[in-house]
Amino acid sequence: MMTEESETLELYNLHYSDLMALSSSAHHLPTQYKNIQSLIMKNLGPSGPGLLAITGVPNSSHLRRTLLSMAPNLALLTNQDHRKRLLKDHGLGSDVPLKNIDRTVSPFTMQLKYNLKPDVSSICKTNHSDTEGYNSEMVSQCEFKNLGNMFKDLGNCMIELGLRLARVCDKIIGGNELEQSLLESCSAKGRLIHYHSVLDNLILQGTRSTTKKTETSCDIYSDLWQQWHYDYGVFTILTSPMFMLGLENCGSSQPCDGKECPSPSGHTYLQIFDPNKNSVVTVKADSESFIVQVGESGDVLSKGKLRATLHSVCRPKNFERLSRETFVVFLQPSWSKRLYLYDFSVESSSSNGEDSRICDEENRSQKPSSDIGKLVPPLCDRLKNGMTFAEFSRETTKQYYGSSGLQSKR
Known part of the structure; x- marks a missing residue:
């Protein structure tokens, strides 16, 4: 759990132009790029946090x-039939029951087919002319115009960033191994996520009173928007979050139009567990950057040269009107890709020997560096040697959220 004294990690910024140069076919790079390569591995490798930020991506700001x-x-449309038609028209779905008025997040998903182009700028600069000049005020006028197109355009921009970083x-x-495993997949999952404010849930429940906690809404007062977990793909690409402040006097039957506001703390409310420090660290990133996290498949395919990031999303205290918005793309291997375990205790243990991924082969249990580890099913119990990615993803979902999963009641 985050506290006011939690350490803040300011992410290493990899500039888009440097990513382009490094991912080019040139075999001989100036010395400055060798230094950047070292910084990338320092941040994504076993001695680092397992994530970094990409900045300076052209033409992406308005789209984001x-x-x-x-x-x-x-997320707050109260007419379920209208939202269902809207999502269908734009090719979107959801992986949580949107009829659940006590949900703390509302994710909207799409399977994104790769749209490989020479550079990111050509992807982010969309073909529909009325998107480039978009801003938040225009959204209220034309509501969800071009929702599906913008979902695809931003998703393809982020896919290209991930593919280049894999290269x-x-x-x-x-x-x-990393780039090829992603190219064989040919698709990624995009997810637009609204993290509910307390006010949002009270609106969905038909009341605006924030003075009493009801039995059905106890989860919305949790200190976490999203529980501790590892992503199980190769890379997860995220936009820096946007924070919205809902209006106190909005009606209970209508979406609560609010306004964008800065983060109350100055950080993203994404937090990671750093096994090297045995502590929780909150993540700070530039508001126009894209955050890249290493997933467990990236960890395994790189034989521990990259480190998967154990993370959660915490709620700000005493900000009942504040919501959090982000867009995420999960880059994964093909479903048929086979994954092979390596010796974590040799390849990826941290300097103090306490890595939350290490398995004790005698009792097949994880050695958690803290109580947080008890919420996460051990990798060695979810991934058997030679398992396909499809099998690994099913087993992971089952052990996290199945009827007997570690987070089934959380």
Whole structure:
């Protein structure tokens, strides 16, 4: 759990132009790029946090702001049939029951087919002319116009960033395992997420009173928007979050139009567990950056040269009107890709020997560095040697959220 004294991690910023240079086919790079390669591995490797930020991506700012601004109203539509038609028209779905008025997040999902182009700028600069000049005020006028197109455009922009970073990591590590595993997949999952404010849930429940906690809404007062977990793909690409402040006097039957506001703490409310420090660290990133996290498949495919990030999303205290918006793309191997375990205790243990991924082969149990580890099913219990990615993803979901999963009642 985050406290006021929690350490803040300011992410290493990899500039888009440097990513382009590093991922080019040039074999001989100036010395400055060798230094950048070292910094990438320092941050994504076993001695680092397992994440970094990509900055300076051209033509992405308006697209990000517009899409994220749509999330609150889409989440708080009270007419279920209208939302169902809207999602169908734009090719979207959801992986949580949207009829559940006590839900703490509302995710909207799409399977994104790769749209490979020479550079990210050509992807982010969309073909529909009325999107480039979009801003949050225009969203209220034309509501969800071009929702599906913007979802695809921003998603393809982020896919290309992930593919290029995979190529860079392959060059450093040797081989082409990471990029090839992603290219074989040909698709990624996009997710637009609205993290509910307390006020949002009270609106959905038909009351605006914040003075009493009801039995049905106890979860919305949790100190976490999202519980501790590892992503199980290769890379997760996230936009820096947008924070929205809902209006106190909005009606209970209508979406609560609010306004964008800065983070109350100055950080993203994404928090990671750092096994090297045996502590929780909160993440700070530039508001226009894209955050890249390493997933468990990336950890395994790189044989521990990259480190998966144990993370959660915490709620700000005493901000009952504050919601959080973000867009996420999960880059995964093909479902048929086979994954092979390596010796974690040799390849990926941290300097103090306390890595939350290590398995004790005698009792097949994880050695958690803290109580947080008790919420996470051990990798060695979810991934058997030679398992396909499809089998691994099913087993992971089952052990986290199944009827007897570690987080089934959380």
